[in-house]
Ligand SMILES: [Zn+2]
């Protein structure tokens with residue numbers, strides 16, 4: 001095998017630039033979440049994020065974490081959240097706008113604002129994706145299901 005390695009590098013930062021990061025290669029997955037946690041923590045109607053393996057993620061600057069969300073200690077921007085072997089990056093923290101990333105799935109679509117519509121070709125989930133931890137309610141301590149690795153045979157709810 002002589003597969004070409006994708007060395008695409010993307011840079012990101014918080015609002016005040018105290019936190020910067022870079023990720024190399026293509027993300028494992030890209031998603032949108034309309035859940036109550038994502039609404040509250042972003043202050044927006046939903047969150048859009050992309051996940052890379054921790055091995056291709058480098059960050060400078062200090063973040064703090066509340067629940068399962070990390071943010072810049074100076075400006076409060078959500079930037080990245082590092083957990084287990086993955087780094088979840090808020091798409092809005094990437095420096096090149098717009099990005100070349102397109103969400104592949106949407107979570108908690110029942111909480112999607114009425115003026116938004118399902119993304120064409122994005123898988124639609126009523127709640128979180130099914131994971132080995134099972135489904136959990138929003139606000140549950142330590143909830144990490146949005147970023148868990150998908151399993152074969154994931155169930156697709158009717159749209
Ligand atoms: Zn900042």
Ligand SMILES: [Zn+2]
Nearest residue numbers: 033034035038
């Ligand atoms: Zn969410």
